[in-house]
Amino acid sequence: MTKATIDDVAELAGVSMKTVSRVVNQEPNVRAATREKVEAAIKTLSYRPNQSARNLASLHAHLIALIYDDPSAYDIPSSGYVIRMQQGTLRACRKADYELLIHPCNYRNKDLDTEIGALIEQARPAGIVLAAPLSNMSKIVRSIEATGTPFVRLSPGAQRSKQLAISTNDREVSAEMTRYLASLGHQRIAFIAGHKSHKAVANRLLGYQDGLEQSGLRFSEDLVVQGDNSFGSGLEGAHKLLERKTPPTAIFAANDDMAVATIRVADSLGIKVPSQLSVAGFDDIALARQVFPSLTTIRQPLSKMSERAAESLIKGKNNGSSDTEVEIVPATLMIRESTGPTPD
Amino acid sequence: MTKATIDDVAELAGVSMKTVSRVVNQEPNVRAATREKVEAAIKTLSYRPNQSARNLASLHAHLIALIYDDPSAYDIPSSGYVIRMQQGTLRACRKADYELLIHPCNYRNKDLDTEIGALIEQARPAGIVLAAPLSNMSKIVRSIEATGTPFVRLSPGAQRSKQLAISTNDREVSAEMTRYLASLGHQRIAFIAGHKSHKAVANRLLGYQDGLEQSGLRFSEDLVVQGDNSFGSGLEGAHKLLERKTPPTAIFAANDDMAVATIRVADSLGIKVPSQLSVAGFDDIALARQVFPSLTTIRQPLSKMSERAAESLIKGKNNGSSDTEVEIVPATLMIRESTGPTPD
DNA sequence: GTGAAAGCGCTAACAC
DNA sequence: GTGTTAGCGCTTTCAC
Helix, strand or coil: CCCCCHHHHHHHHCCCHHHHHHHHCCCCCCCHHHHHHHHHHHHHHCCCCCHHHHHHHCCCCCEEEEEEECHHHCCCCCHHHHHHHHHHHHHHHHHHCCEEEEEEECCCCCCHHHHHHHHHHHHCCCEEEECCCHHHCHHHHHHHHHHCCCEEEECCCCCCCCCCEEECCHHHHHHHHHHHHHHCCCCCEEEEECCCCCHHHHHHHHHHHHHHHHCCCCCCHHHEEECCCCHHHHHHHHHHHHCCCCCCCEEEECCHHHHHHHHHHHHHCCCCCCCCCEEECCECCHHHHHCCCCCEEEECCHHHHHHHHHHHHHHHHHHCCCCCCEEECCCEEECCCCCCCCCC | CCCCCHHHHHHHHCCCHHHHHHHHCCCCCCCHHHHHHHHHHHHHHCCCCCHHHHHHHCCCCCEEEEEEECHHHCCCCCHHHHHHHHHHHHHHHHHCCCEEEEEEECCCCCCHHHHHHHHHHHHCCCEEEECCCHHHCHHHHHHHHHHCCCEEEECCCCCCCCCCEEECCHHHHHHHHHHHHHHCCCCCEEEEECCCCCHHHHHHHHHHHHHHHHCCCCCCHHHEEECCCCHHHHHHHHHHHHCCCCCCCEEEECCHHHHHHHHHHHHHCCCCCCCCCEEECCECCHHHHHCCCCCEEEECCHHHHHHHHHHHHHHHHHHCCCCCCEEECCCEEECCCCCCCCCC
């Protein structure tokens, strides 16, 4: 059985190639009766459009590129982050019969702009979902802009581009977590900050400050240690905090890897979580559920965010209207076992 | 700047389109001097072949499809598994300028064969990397075979197909782990077996027996408890083993989930790991590094396996020689904190 | 609303 | 070794 082409369908339905094309692409200007005839023919021949042919004939391929920094290229964990972004993007792609091309890369690579330029030229994606921290890097953003390919940035720190950006309410939800900790009676709530260049992560620190203030607690530099999002930096930061004469009774880490590291340090120091120390994280990685005690954290709607990004890229084609704004998908607190009332 | 096409390059180099094509595709029958001229022209014009055009003109797209069961679709953990496969496949793809299309799916889906058939027809991949447990499902294998698309199976239990399969040396490396435990002085080394229907996992039990023998230790049914790969069955098995009058001094579990459960049980029983009990697992899941004490385990060379798979798919094109065999990529022991010398 | 013609930029088959 | 000639199967004009 040789594959059916658009011509076969056109012939069977007694219409022209173009009409079939219209039906397949859900374009207007087809009478309902004609449409049905064509659809019937498509069914009998079990016709599937050849993507390669489509791609060549149109200005770009029916394909969305998801570009992200791949931590596992130089560090190990946080694959859940990647998986969830892929899942969301895939959902949007499948709905519209787009393919997904993934392009993990190293944000430290000097030639990243060239690399991405080449990707765009070769694969000609209909749109690009650009994940943080790449979405903050002006060199990258500019190099994509230069190609004219529509793109959506995920969690960009600053909003310089005219393109749509999708963010979560890092700052507000971090304030919420801080207020929650304060509501448990904690007065000395410490914060392990994340990588400075990651703007969204920086917002978590601001949210922590907001939360303190909203709870009537004073912010103090002493309660903040700098990490870099890695498990190792979490170990280090937690040690610094917990070995003080008056250690904090709660530690809020800017991501889960560092929060889990904090639990580990507490354990090694004989500090009981949550009865002697409350620990909260951010991201809700798979591990958060698996550690003991399970981690109170914030669930980033990564999958939803990337889905919305891909959706808008795909829709944008039909609309022609570029949204030019920031869309917020709210995060939610996941209260688990690692947080509890202040020790007496 | 409008994109350079193959014609532009041909003109600048003073050769025909086809010669440029030969150079780009590294085909033979081009004189060195000609090749250089063409390469120079490519450089000056910074020409990049348009994938869509290539794909249409050739029988299939320059693209490898990675098809795997997506546990996170209905269960939570093991995203590391997916990421590592993606990484390996990507490495091979980038070397040869192929793109990677990912197709996570649910192995329980009734229409999976149709779904994959549609994927192949639409995207026309040059080859397919089929991950376990899909690689064991004859319905899937047959539906791919029917399309004539070359594919490579990862860790298939049985080898029915004539296509290449890539596996790891479960049995040999399990023997190695057992010998390692014996070399630490352990005499009573217990084994928590995995799900019986999973062939690769069953091989681990055989390897354990081999290892005992090679170390001059006697195998005894008493030292083996049956698990089913789940954390829960690990808890159960560990309890059985550790509550004996003469408990083992080392426990080797057929996978990491059961090994982590064993550590948990030891902890709850006040048995110190590794000073009183050594624990080893298999798989090197992310959690292995994150539990305390971190787990000695066996790292499946997933990334290498999928890389080899994609490589052979890409090469196979040029060779025309289908390998028709099973290739073994050896696994490696990851010695961490959960194993140590026998207690006195 | 529908159709005819003209490519998209490359590779394949075969000539030379 | 190299060039020529046809398409690959669609989408895009632009007629009607």
